[in-house]
Amino acid sequence: MITVTKPFLPVRESFDKYVDRIYKTNWLTNFGPLERELTEKLKQYLNVEHLLLVNNGTLAMQVLYRALGLKGEVLTTPFSFVATTSTLVWENLKPKFVDIDMHSLNINPNLLESQITNKTSAILPVHVFGRACDVWQIQEIADKHNLKVIYDAAHAFNVTTHENKNILSYGDASTLSFHATKLFHTIEGGAIIAKDEAIIKECKKLINFGIAGYDRIEGVGTNSKMNEFAAAMGLAVLENIDNIMAERQRVNDSYDKLINTNLLPSKIETANNNCSYYPILLKDENTCLNVRDNLLANEIMPRRYFYPSLNTLDYVKYQSCPVSEDIAKRILCLPMYPSLTKEELIKITNIVNYAS
Numbered sequence: 001m002i003t004v005t006k007p008f009l010p011v012r013e014s015f016d017k018y019v020d021r022i023y024k025t026n027w028l029t030n031f032g033p034l035e036r037e038l039t040e041k042l043k044q045y046l047n048v049e050h051l052l053l054v055n056n057g058t059l060a061m062q063v064l065y066r067a068l069g070l071k072g073e074v075l076t077t078p079f080s081f082v083a084t085t086s087t088l089v090w091e092n093l094k095p096k097f098v099d100i101d102m103h104s105l106n107i108n109p110n111l112l113e114s115q116i117t118n119k120t121s122a123i124l125p126v127h128v129f130g131r132a133c134d135v136w137q138i139q140e141i142a143d144k145h146n147l148k149v150i151y152d153a154a155h156a157f158n159v160t161t162h163e164n165k166n167i168l169s170y171g172d173a174s175t176l177s178f179h180a181t182k183l184f185h186t187i188e189g190g191a192i193i194a195k196d197e198a199i200i201k202e203c204k205k206l207i208n209f210g211i212a213g214y215d216r217i218e219g220v221g222t223n224s225k226m227n228e229f230a231a232a233m234g235l236a237v238l239e240n241i242d243n244i245m246a247e248r249q250r251v252n253d254s255y256d257k258l259i260n261t262n263l264l265p266s267k268i269e270t271a272n273n274n275c276s277y278y279p280i281l282l283k284d285e286n287t288c289l290n291v292r293d294n295l296l297a298n299e300i301m302p303r304r305y306f307y308p309s310l311n312t313l314d315y316v317k318y319q320s321c322p323v324s325e326d327i328a329k330r331i332l333c334l335p336m337y338p339s340l341t342k343e344e345l346i347k348i349t350n351i352v353n354y355a356s
């Protein structure tokens with residue numbers, strides 16, 4: 001079976017070396033030495049100043065909404081993983097869907113202004129599949145209307161813009177997911193990256209029950225800390241990151257050579273492709289299902305990322321987003337992970353090219 005993704009496991013010795021340290025210190029969680037080491041290494045690697053590790057990408061978002069004091073309506077994209085919307089609803093915020101641009105697959109900045117009301121407090125775009133949003137136009141609109149900008153950057157590990165800045169350094173803050181299936185992972189985990197150190201300090205308090213010092217609780221908090229075993233996996237995976245990136249690039253380039261190029265979404269010119277996903281766009285839903293079924297019949301598991309369009313979820317108020325609804329019905333993500341072989345790629349692309 002070829003799955004859409006396969007978690008990267010470092011060699012045992014590499015992970016064990018960190019686990020041995022946990023056994024030596026007996027420090028398992030609560031901002032331990034490995035969590036601190038991973039924080040520093042990621043800040044350096046990603047070239048960002050303020051970063052807080054958390055136990056998953058979902059809580060990274062929820063905690064951040066609270067730290068930034070979001071209220072009322074949040075403008076967001078309907079084309080994403082469900083957590084982009086559900087985290088807002090969970091925090092009693094109202095998602096207001098702004099349709100996507102058919103080329104970038106990201107929120108369409110030209111449609112943002114018409115959706116802003118006096119209840120809007122923030123914009124929550126997603127760099128979907130690691131494809132950089134138009135961070136410049138989004139910021140211009142946010143500045144004009146005094147709105148916060150939070151990027152759900154769950155897919156955007158290692159994306160650098162043409163300004164030679166990490167994509168995580170745009171907006172007020174960004175969140176990453178370090179779920180096992182991601183390009184970089186800590187089994188379960190995530191991070192909050194913010195421009196302002198005070199936001200990170202507030203988040204650090206919120207992820208630790210509101211504890212602000214010895215015998216001092218300030219407000220309601222939750223528990224969203226990263227444990228030492230997760231940090232150990234992160235440190236071991238980070239040792240392999242150059243190899244992971246190179247392998248993903250190899251798989252991406254092979255796909256590009258083998259696949260019918262009419263199926264590919266437009267390239268993003270303003271930033272690199274981190275090769276976190278390999279999406280293809282079929283001409284309609286029937287063709288999409290036909291390709292999927294042909295792949296499944298050959299024990300290859302693509303995924304309908306992202307279906308359904310989030311504006312159609314049963315717990316949100318439906319707002320029409322024709323581009324997102326159309327794309328969601330006919331997009332498929334093909335297997336993408338470092339160890340995919342040339343033979344496997346030929347098999348996958350032969351089926352896709354034939355069935356589309």
Ligand SMILES: Cc1ncc(COP(=O)(O)O)c(C=O)c1O
Pocket residue numbers: 056057058059080081083084126152154155176177178179189190
């Ligand atoms: C766009 C997006 N946002 C948020 C999340 C949530 O991250 P996590 O699974 O780490 O909670 C995901 C997870 O895959 C995602 O794809």
